[in-house]
Amino acid sequence: MTNTTVPNEIDVRSLVPMQRHQKIFQLVDELAPGRKFVLVNDHDPKPLYYQLEAEHPQQFSWTYLERGPEVWRVEIGRLLKAA
Template identity: 55%
Template sequence: MSNQINNESTVPVIDVRTIIPRERHPLIFQTFDNLDEGQAFMIVNDHEPKPLYYQFLHERENQFTWEYLEEGPETWRVRIGKRVGA
């Protein structure tokens, strides 16, 4: 359990709750595109980020990993990583 917490604390965190809605997805995709293979970051949101997941499926198919770390009801945390070989 402590390893998971340590891994989570070493990745950059984007708290999108503090970002203007129209700027959220572009920032998230820019952050993803700047990752090296095998790296990840975490987003924190106040709602289920399912539309973002579907956008990743469409625009970065087979290039990303998506791991829910917390699933509401008030806070969602998702670890998004760049696959090796992507």
């Protein structure tokens, strides 16, 4: 059965930029197949998408839920086929 609960929301706006990617990559590495979280940021995290895709090719989903101008929310999930 699919988990339909609201995914974890991780707000990185309070972290200094250097800590943001470290925290996000930690979350992605710990993410079980089929699970997801929502990233909340103060700018478009598109460069992060390219970095994740380079390091974890075709292993995650990336869906914009909100696109600024003050808040960006992106749902990041580990694909089941990445198991």
